[in-house]
Amino acid sequence: MAYGVRDWTALKVEVERRVAGAPVAPEGLAEELAQAFGLGKLTEPARPVVFTAMGRCWGITTDRGRWLAVTVYDWITNEQAELGARLREAATAAGVAAPIAVRSPEGQLVSHVRGESWRVHEWLDVGPSPVLPVSAALARRVGAALGTLHGLARPSGEPIHGYLTARRSDAEWEQLLGRARSAHKPWAERLDTLLPMFRELGALELRVPDELMVCHRNLVPTHVRQGRDGQLVVMEWDFADSLTPESGRSCTWSRSRSRSPGG
Numbered sequence: 001m002a003y004g005v006r007d008w009t010a011l012k013v014e015v016e017r018r019v020a021g022a023p024v025a026p027e028g029l030a031e032e033l034a035q036a037f038g039l040g041k042l043t044e045p046a047r048p049v050v051f052t053a054m055g056r057c058w059g060i061t062t063d064r065g066r067w068l069a070v071t072v073y074d075w076i077t078n079e080q081a082e083l084g085a086r087l088r089e090a091a092t093a094a095g096v097a098a099p100i101a102v103r104s105p106e107g108q109l110v111s112h113v114r115g116e117s118w119r120v121h122e123w124l125d126v127g128p129s130p131v132l133p134v135s136a137a138l139a140r141r142v143g144a145a146l147g148t149l150h151g152l153a154r155p156s157g158e159p160i161h162g163y164l165t166a167r168r169s170d171a172e173w174e175q176l177l178g179r180a181r182s183a184h185k186p187w188a189e190r191l192d193t194l195l196p197m198f199r200e201l202g203a204l205e206l207r208v209p210d211e212l213m214v215c216h217r218n219l220v221p222t223h224v225r226q227g228r229d230g231q232l233v234v235m236e237w238d239f240a241d242s243l244t245p246e247s248g249r250s251c252t253w254s255r256s257r258s259r260s261p262g263g
Contacts, residue, residue, distance in 0.1 A: 023048045023056065029114065030060050033069045036111040037104050037120045040064035050129075052222065055116065059123065066123030067102065071116050076238045081109035081119065084237035087154065087214050094148050097233045099124045119238070126225035126233050134221065141232040146219055154214040156242040161217075167202045212242040 030046035033039070040062035046069075047059040055071030072081075081101075088098050099121040104111050111118050130138055159165075168176070173195055180188035216239070223236035 025058055026114075030058065030069075032113050033058075033111075033118060033120065034060060034062055036113050036118070037067075037069075037102050039067055039102070039120065060120075068099070068121045068123055070119050070121070072110065072119050072238055074117055076110065076117060076119075078108050078110045080241075081238055083158075083214065084240035085109060087149075087152070087216065087240045088234075088237040090152050090154060091149055091234070094152060096145050096148055097227060097231050098237065099233070099235060124227070124233065126227050126235075129225065130221045132221060137230070138226070138232070141230075142219065142224065145224075145232055145234060146216075149216050149219070150245075152214075153245070156212045156214045158212070158242045160212065160243060161241040168198075170199065173198065209244055211245065213245055214240055215243040215247070217241055217243065 025046035025048070030042055034042055039060060042060070042062055044061045049057040049059045049068060051057070052070070054073055057068060057070045060067045060069055085101055088101070092098050101109055102120040102122060103109055109119060134142075177188065177191055177195065180191060216234070216237070218236060218239035219234065223234065225233045225235055227233045
């Protein structure tokens with residue numbers, strides 16, 4: 001089955017187990033988020049939705065509607081979020097489905113609550129993240145979305161983000177290798193074999209062309225959902241930034257397990 005269990009009985013048992021052990025939002029957090037983003041008065045407790053690499057996401061219901069509150073990395077500033085918002089607006093105008101971002105009363109996309117950076121979106125009924133390997137039909141929809149995004153061809157005067165241009169030092173590679181061995185990762189020895197090649201590649205001069213365009217950079221399974229009638233919904237836009245047109249044509253779907261931004 002698509003949810004990784006053998007039958008409906010097993011699925012029911014798993015759902016009940018997860019509901020019984022569902023996380024509870026820290027006291028007052030939902031109220032502070034509602035105030036920070038001007039969402040209105042809470043009408044029921046916050047609900048845990050999903051846990052991502054950036055943190056826990058909460059469903060919030062107020063007298064004004066339903067919302068999804070998500071934590072984001074510290075480097076996703078309001079300026080970075082604005083870049084993604086502009087790409088999202090152009091993409092939705094071209095037919096790509098995406099949630100609607102909420103701004104704070106001050107007009108900010110990112111607000112700081114309890115020492116963390118938060119975003120809020122209007123609630124959108126969607127399914128779970130796709131389970132790999134995905135169906136051919138879903139892969140076609142992802143390819144179509146990527147083609148639409150690339151076809152926007154929005155020029156960028158910003159440099160390529162340090163996420164993609166930063167290079168690890170020898171000490172950092174050795175530290176990673178040590179951590180992999182300590183964790184008994186099956187790829188540790190393969191990494192050790194490849195380190196000389198990585199060092200040679202790191203010594204090459206980085207040449208960035210003048211022509212750059214704004215790309216999504218992280219179109220991966222965890223950042224899309226299936227909406228009504230199989231519609232593909234792209235949920236995450238905050239990784240948007242500059243890439244070369246050639247790099248922008250490369251879909252990160254097949255590389256999603258590496259968790260590296262691109263595409």
